[in-house]
Amino acid sequence: MEHFNLKLPEDTPQRVPRWATLEARAKAMQIQGVPSQEGAVAHSARAQDDLEITRYAARALKRAYEAAVKSELRTLVLLEGPRGCGASRVAEELENRGPLVDLSIERNRRDAEASPLAFLSRYSAVSSVVLLSAHLSPKLLCFVLERAGTPKTFDLGAKVPAVIVAVLPSLPLEAAALPAAASPGPGIRQVRIRTLTEAEIEGAAPTHLERLERLAAGDTPETAGLVIGEPPTICVEKDGEVRPMSRFRDILVRAMRGGYPNGRIGTADDRHDFFHDLIRCTSVTDLPALSRIRDPIAMRRVYRMVAALSGEKVKAIEVGDIIGMRRQMVKNCIDALEQLRLVEEQPAWSGVSRFERAVRKPLFRITDSGWLCGLLGFCWTNPDALGPEHGPIIRRLLNGWVWTQLAAFTDNDPQRTLSHFALRNGPAVPLVIENRAERTFIAASTTPDAFAREEDFEPMARFAALLSETPEYANWRLAALVFTTGDTFEPIPKATTPDAHGLSAFRAWSVPMSVLWH
Structure with missing residues (x-):
């Protein structure tokens, strides 16, 4: 655990954010040496391509919106995410999406609540409209x-x-009671967006998850197309070998920054004020x-307590005993935090019913x-x-950060x-990604160490052994990954002995966390 005290120079090169306006990107590129307006436009087009490739929520919203336009049914597209996640910005990127109506403006909200039909009739000349902060007008949302x-x-x-695109952190009480909202049909499409993840900031393509799955099929990181950039020049000796040192810091x-706006680290005061x-x-x-x-x-007291148990x-009743609050009040607070997208349930694997x-x-x-x-107060x-005394906190932060990255891939x-x-x-x-179409699993965990150890893979090997007892999964492939703070991929051959599993393929890899954004 001595690497907790590493002090490495911070490497945060300035760059034009990918979610900046295309005009701003083109202007910046022109300043950097694009000689003409025509060249700036060409760069702008490439910027649009990059944006569509790297922003998973934008791609999903575009698909949902285009399907809604082509459909013969009235369609509501719900763009759901917590406040400050950039949902409004993503909605603005839709082509031909009609006017944006901000319901956080009191006049708009008052008119929408008074008569939803009359309010929407104002936009009869267009085929679609985007409602920002739609949760603030329950009657309008229920009407739609x-x-x-x-x-x-x-x-x-x-x-x-x-076609109506509703941008909202969650459904208000009245709308949440509607069966249609709980089980979307052909007239309702849902798109989830999170606060900006590293993959969107840095430019990792959606195929990264597919490439990780290819490790289960026997590919090496090189043949799977996994790239993490140049390794650091500083090295340390471990087990008699000289290896690249972890960029732990x-x-x-x-992880401490999370989805902080604009993709910059920001000062501590910036992060504190934003949060x-x-x-x-x-x-x-x-x-x-x-x-x-x-x-x-x-609710804030409950939120802090849930944070202390994040990932568990x-x-x-136990939270209530600790903070001196009634069980029902705690439950109501957790439900509200879930509705606000500040807390989320990570479900148990769908196949748990097979195991007693x-x-x-x-x-x-x-x-x-x-x-x-x-x-957590940091x-x-x-x-x-x-330092080492903060090991549990560091593990919780890193595990939560990796979960967020993978959730952005799968949402x-x-x-x-x-x-x-x-x-x-x-x-x-803690992390299981099931791909039923390709019949593959990714079973993953995290470690603050630069190198994974054989014992880190024991839970995944046990999971694989249980899967092998079920004929349905006998021909599936499983990649057991431990995400580390190091810079090298390393196979763990001893974790893949035949008696440790019964699947058609079980391969264990130590994987750098940085693969999730490069």
Whole structure:
């Protein structure tokens, strides 16, 4: 654990953010040496291509929107994500998406609540409209939800846009009660967006998850196309070998920053102000529309307690005993945090019913590792000050950060699911990605060390052995990955002995966390 005190120079080169406007990107590129306006336009086009390739939520929203336009049914596209995640910015990137109507403006909200039909009729000349902060107008949202799925030719008494994109952190109470919202049909499409992940900031393509899955098929990192950039020049000796030293501090800074705006590290004061402004704004603006809780201080206490247990099972009665709060109040607070997308359940793997001792309850996650850092009281902490005594905190931050990256890959992917697997009083695999189309699993965990050890793979080997007992999974492939703070891929041959599994393929790899953004 001595590497917690490493002090490496911070490597954060300035670059034009990928989510900046195309005009700004083109202008910046022209300043950097693009000789003409024509050249700037060409760079701008490439910037658009990059944006479409690297932003998973933008790609999913574009697909959902285009399908809605072509459909013969009235369609509501729900773009869901926590406040400050950039959902409005993503919605603005849609082509021909019609006007943007901000319901956080009191005049718009008042008119929408008074008469939803009359309000939408204002936009009868366009085929689609984007409603920003749609959760603040429950009557309007209910009106749209109730009519989603009806033919576009159906006469509502007044012409309204046939496609509506609603940007909202969650559904308000009235809308959440509608069955259509719980089980989207052909007239409702949902797209999830998170606070910006490293993959979107740095430019990792969606195929990175496919490349990780190829490790299960026997590919090497090179043949799978996994690249993490140049290794550091400083080396340390381990087990008689000289290997590249971990960029531990760089990884830790990214985890402490989380989805901090603009992809920059920011000062400690910046991160602290951003996080607490987010909490205040959420409590004042969103909480009254989403929950009957009228005590934001109580909810913050529960939020901090959930943060202390992030990545674990949370029992309301135990949380209540610790902070002196009734069980039902704790449960109501957790439900509100989930609606606000500040907390998320990571479900148990869908196949747990096959195993008697398998844990069926979900894990609770803070949806952004930067927020987790703030909740744990480390906003102002220099990463160099986190020593070995902070090992549990560092592990929680890194595990939450890796979960966020993988969740961004799988959120809007119908083929893949992200879950966890654990046995009562037995081994636990915190990250399980199942791809039923390709018949592959990724079983993963994290370590703050630069190198994975054989014992780190024991839970995954046990998971593979249990899978082999079920004929349905006998021909599946499994890649057991331990994400490290190091810079090298390393196979772990001893973790893949035949008696450790019964699947058609089980391969263990030590994988750098930085592969999730390069």
